[in-house]
Structures are given as C-alpha cells and as structure tokens.
Amino acid sequence: MSGTYLLNDAIISPLGFGTGANLQAIRNSESALKFHNNSRFFKEGYYAGLIEEDLIDSGFQRLGDAFLYTKLEKMIILAVDRVIKGSDAFDPQTTGLVISTTKGNIDLLARNKFTPDRLYLWKMAQVIADFFNLEKRPVVVSNACISGALAIRTASYLIAAGRYKNVIVAAGDLASEFVLSGFNSFQAISDEPCRPFSKDRKGVSLGEAAAAVFLDSENIGEGGDKIQYLDAVTANDANHISGPSRTGEGLFQSISRLMKANNVEAGNMDFLSAHGTATNYNDEMEAIAFNRGGLSQVPVNSFKGYYGHTLGSSALIETILTKHSLLDNELFASHNFTESGVSRDLNIIRSHTRKELNMALKTASGFGGCNLAMLLKKERRS
Structure with missing residues (x-):
C-alpha cells in the first residue's frame, strides 16, 4: 500500500474559487450547469458549466499579468497558488508538478495570440511550472477522462521512486468549441442538465474547471484526520x-x-x-x-x-x-x-x-x- 497523503487542495470552478466554496455550493444543491447560446453547434442552445474569463482575471490580478497567460493556464495557476500557500512543505527545488489535461490550450486554435508552441501540452505545463519557479521539469498525464486520477497515481509513484519529495497534482480543461463540437458529433450532449444513472437521462453536460492537490509521503500539517x-x-x-x-x-x-x-x-x-x-x-x-x-x-x-x-x-x-x-x-x-x-x-x-x-x-x-x-x-x- 502507498504511504501517500492527500493534503491541501483547491478547486476553481463556476461554483466558486476554493474547495470550501465548492463544498458549500454542493451542500446547497447548487449546480454550475447553466443555459448558453451557441448557434454554431446547438440551434436551441445547450447547458454547460462555464467560467467567465473576466472573473478569472479578477482573481488572477493579484498574482500577475493576466494577458501573459491563457484562460486555462490562469485557472490552473489559481488552483496551484492556493495549494502552495497552504503548505509549509512546498519547496521549489524538491516539489514536483504533475498536470492532468486532455486538450490543454486547444481553444487557441486559429486565434492564437501566443507563440504556436503554447498549444503543446508540455509547453503549457512548463509555463505553469515556471510561474512558481519550480526547478524540476513538470510531468503531463493525458489519458482521456481518467487523467485526473491517473495523475495522482503517477505522482505517488514518483514520490516512492525518490524523484520528488512531494508533488502538486493539478488538472484543468475547458469546454471549448473543439470539445463541444466533438461531443456533439457523437450526439452525446443533453439538451437539459445531465441526470446520471436516471431513466430520463439524455446525455452528457460539459463543464470547465481546474483543481490541485498537494501529495506528500508524510502525514504532515496540523492534527486531525x-x-x-x-x-x-x-x-x-x-x-x-x-x-x-x-x-x-x-x-x-x-x-x-x-x-x-x-x-x-x-x-x-x-x-x-x-x-x-x-x-x-x-x-x-x-x-x-x-x-x-x-x-x-x-x-x-x-x-x-x-x-x-x-x-x-x-x-x-x-x-x-x-x-x-x-x-x-x-x-x-x-x-x-x-x-x-x-x-x-x-x-x-x-x-x-x-x-x-x-x-x-x-x-x-x-x-x-x-x-x-x-x-x-x-x-x-x-
């Protein structure tokens, strides 16, 4: 059995910035799934959980210049920043970064105001690692929709192998037009908020969010479970x-x-x-x-x-x-x-x-x- 602990964490989503805000929204039975217009793919609109970039920029302004980073990079940076600020064990020389994403900055296609290599997953990960002055090269995990959990397993292996003392696992994806059109081609998107396991379910609803968690082999921090x-x-x-x-x-x-x-x-x-x-x-x-x-x-x-x-x-x-x-x-x-x-x-x-x-x-x-x-x-x- 692994000796890896899930310590500080953060979720950046339409339900709130920070895990606490997200948990409270769930306790209140709130949903991020709202109606959105998109005549290109959905004549009568669609439901999704989207975050306005202005809201992201507002939260990001205390960290740096929002114009230097893509929407997804800013979301992941916001999550990682919260995790780092809550951890005394973070050390840019020994802490690793494992990032999970399926499409990365795919929203930049055909309208990329950044350098072309920003579309590559490795480049996005390096931009985030550089933001926090991490000395070790980041690892990218991209294996469809198990990626977020697989990144935790990967981080645990890297800690056990002595590659890193501890690891920040971060993840993020956008409900971009590329993603919307792909799922729409499968005729898999519901015209109502999704209803998992229900008899009247009509398909998937898409969302966008970022998250991060600090993994360490030691049970550190304040007392408690x-x-x-x-x-x-x-x-x-x-x-x-x-x-x-x-x-x-x-x-x-x-x-x-x-x-x-x-x-x-x-x-x-x-x-x-x-x-x-x-x-x-x-x-x-x-x-x-x-x-x-x-x-x-x-x-x-x-x-x-x-x-x-x-x-x-x-x-x-x-x-x-x-x-x-x-x-x-x-x-x-x-x-x-x-x-x-x-x-x-x-x-x-x-x-x-x-x-x-x-x-x-x-x-x-x-x-x-x-x-x-x-x-x-x-x-x-x-």
Whole structure:
C-alpha cells in the first residue's frame, strides 16, 4: 500500500474559487450547469458549466499579468497558488508538478495570440511550472477522462521512486468549441442538465474547471484526520475508441484487481464516487461493473450533475470531493437523479447524509477503453 497523503487542495470552478466554496455550493444543491447560446453547434442552445474569463482575471490580478497567460493556464495557476500557500512543505527545488489535461490550450486554435508552441501540452505545463519557479521539469498525464486520477497515481509513484519529495497534482480543461463540437458529433450532449444513472437521462453536460492537490509521503500539517491514497489500478477494455465495454469488463478488472492487491472487500467500502456521465452506455457499463464487483449496496453518486463533465480535471475534482466526504463523514446527493435507468441495482445517494466513513472507492472511465479504480482511506490522528 502507498504511504501517500492527500493534503491541501483547491478547486476553481463556476461554483466558486476554493474547495470550501465548492463544498458549500454542493451542500446547497447548487449546480454550475447553466443555459448558453451557441448557434454554431446547438440551434436551441445547450447547458454547460462555464467560467467567465473576466472573473478569472479578477482573481488572477493579484498574482500577475493576466494577458501573459491563457484562460486555462490562469485557472490552473489559481488552483496551484492556493495549494502552495497552504503548505509549509512546498519547496521549489524538491516539489514536483504533475498536470492532468486532455486538450490543454486547444481553444487557441486559429486565434492564437501566443507563440504556436503554447498549444503543446508540455509547453503549457512548463509555463505553469515556471510561474512558481519550480526547478524540476513538470510531468503531463493525458489519458482521456481518467487523467485526473491517473495523475495522482503517477505522482505517488514518483514520490516512492525518490524523484520528488512531494508533488502538486493539478488538472484543468475547458469546454471549448473543439470539445463541444466533438461531443456533439457523437450526439452525446443533453439538451437539459445531465441526470446520471436516471431513466430520463439524455446525455452528457460539459463543464470547465481546474483543481490541485498537494501529495506528500508524510502525514504532515496540523492534527486531525488525514486521507491516505492507498492504490489505484487501471485496465483497458479495448472495446471501441469511444464506447465502453457492454459488460463493464475493463472497469470490473480495475476494481477487482485493486481490491485483491490491497486485501479489501466490497464490504469495506463506505462510499463509491462513480464516473457517471449520464450517457446511456457509460452509466449502464458502470452499473454492470459495480454489480459484478459486489458493490451494488454501497452508497454511490456522480458529481457530474454539479459540474458537468470537466474532462481531464473531472477525476481530480471528484477525488478531492471524495476526500472531504471522508473527512467530514458526509455523503453528497447525486444531483438531478430521478429514478434508476440502469439494468442493475445501485444504491444512489438521493439526499445529503451524515454517516461514519472510513474508506472510499473512486472510479473513472474514458475514451479508448481506459478505466481506473482508486482507494482512499481515512487515517485518524488524535
């Protein structure tokens, strides 16, 4: 088992700047999904969770010149800055940076006011690392929508190998026209706010956000409970470039291998944070995989009804929220859920609930058949 701890974190989203603001919005059952006009792709508009760049610039002005950075870079920098300011262990000479994104600065296509190399993921990561004067070269993780969680596993490996003393894992993606047109070509975007696992779901809603978390091998900081990252396992179902396995094989393999490797059983799980995109195939696949893994009675939610699908940042944001669920013994409702629309029983969380929590399972799936399952555990401190 890993000895890596999830310490300071930050979420920058339409629900607020900072994890605390985001948690309070979720407790108030608020959603970032709002109606937006876009006649180019959607004749009658669409729903998404978008952040006005003016709002980002307002928050960024205390840090530097907003005109020198792209919208996404500013979002990620805002998240990383909050994490650094809350950590005494940060050292630009020994702290690493792992960035998760699927498309990076893809919004710059055809209207790039920056140098052409700014479109490259490595360049975006280096710009962010340079902003904080980090001496070590940043690492980019880009593996579809498991990227945010995979970045945590990558960071844990790098710490264990002695490459870094500690690591900041950051993530971000935009709901750009490139992304919107891509999902629209699949006819996968709902004309209403998404409703994961619901019978009346119509598809995915997209969102944009950034997040960051500080990982360290030592349980440092003030007293109180801490959340330990135990392990994560990935598996690829090799089914289709965009469609998941109908039997949930890849996700089931991730879950079953993870539990076996860490000597835990389904009954040890207090909470399950699902991928839950509200598409017909994804939700059904997850329900089958959870059922095969003996998890049908574990309380489960999807956070997509609050944020939409934020691509490379989704699994990191949801891991941060899962961390705080464990710390606060708080289960959050699966927003917009109506009645079950999958063929296997699931214990969908319908209302915010207080419950003693010790261990959680976070799952994610993505295009190309990638799947990931991650274990988080509460470590109590007196």
